Amino acid sequence: xxxxxxxxxxxxxxxAGIWMFRTPDSDIAELEAKYGGPPSQFITxxxxxxxxxxxxxxxxxxxLVLLHGSSASLHTWEPWVALLGxxxxxxxxxxxxxxxxxPVPGCDYSVECAxxxxxxxxxxxxxxxxxxxxxxxxxxxxxxxxxxxxxKVDGLILSDAGGGPNLNxxxxxxxxxxxxxxxxxHLLELFTPRxxxxxxxxxxxxVEGFATEEKIDRYWLLSRRPGNRTAMRMRFTVPxxxxxxHDQLAELDIPTLIIWGREDGFVxxxxxxxxxxxxxxxxxSIYDGVGHLPMAEVPELSAADTRTFLQGLPTLATxxxxxxxxxxxxxx
Numbered sequence: 388x389x390x391x392x393x394x395x396x397x398x399x400x401x402x403a404g405i406w407m408f409r410t411p412d413s414d415i416a417e418l419e420a421k422y423g424g425p426p427s428q429f430i431t432x433x434x435x436x437x438x439x440x441x442x443x444x445x446x447x448x449x450x451l452v453l454l455h456g457s458s459a460s461l462h463t464w465e466p467w468v469a470l471l472g473x474x475x476x477x478x479x480x481x482x483x484x485x486x487x488x489x490p491v492p493g494c495d496y497s498v499e500c501a502x503x504x505x506x507x508x509x510x511x512x513x514x515x516x517x518x519x520x521x522x523x524x525x526x527x528x529x530x531x532x533x534x535x536x537x538x539k540v541d542g543l544i545l546s547d548a549g550g551g552p553n554l555n556x557x558x559x560x561x562x563x564x565x566x567x568x569x570x571x572x573h574l575l576e577l578f579t580p581r582x583x584x585x586x587x588x589x590x591x592x593x594v595e596g597f598a599t600e601e602k603i604d605r606y607w608l609l610s611r612r613p614g615n616r617t618a619m620r621m622r623f624t625v626p627x628x629x630x631x632x633h634d635q636l637a638e639l640d641i642p643t644l645i646i647w648g649r650e651d652g653f654v655x656x657x658x659x660x661x662x663x664x665x666x667x668x669x670x671x672s673i674y675d676g677v678g679h680l681p682m683a684e685v686p687e688l689s690a691a692d693t694r695t696f697l698q699g700l701p702t703l704a705t706x707x708x709x710x711x712x713x714x715x716x717x718x719x
Contacts, residue, residue, distance in 0.1 A: 593676055
């Protein structure tokens, strides 16, 4: 009895400690007010997924669909929107389990789930032809999408893309390491200190001063949207099948631009060079002194290379796009 009493006391102390030091979820209404105002829109797809998107730029221009990386959000593409929106229509979205989209019923947060949702979205928007691009996890989704739905894809942009052979494995950030450890990864749903997010951004990038207080807050607050931390845990525990599709990349008949930071500490340049060798006719730009996020670390340089690539694609004889009116940002 005495042992049982001591055990109960220890459990009570542990529970109190967890309660005191846990990192609570962010408030959804506050997040949407802060990060989901115009030009953000929230649309509901046929299967019921409520997705946060932005449809910006020149509605008569060639359409780009841009996908962010793991634990990021559509905001990571805003520098390109500012630099390329004069000529191109740019659609960005928060992938399942990320940003203001949050959890998606029936989704295991795998690449396959993301590919399906992206296709549902472009069908909803009536896009027959577009350029798809992505960074990191979003790059993995992009090339897998191009393989699965190549007749819709006029061009492919890979920015430090995942899903390659991992030729020179780099150490993961603390958060990503913990996310892959059974049992321990459940703690990430309770403890997500701002300092860990700050360290993750600093580890991912090489341009000095990139990790501003505003960026750190945005990543931290959005990571704590209800359901997003559970989604991250699930994403790092589902099987990864992209290696089964590597041979198909050698037969990909889609113009491809590869941009990569030479100092990328997450996905080594060796993988970027592998994509460059494997995809027929791929063009590659490597940026010295840049890490995992070239579109955000050196937006002017990477956007200029992207503009040149896009201007070199065959011209489509299409009518100007009609942008659909969907629910206001704070509806629903």
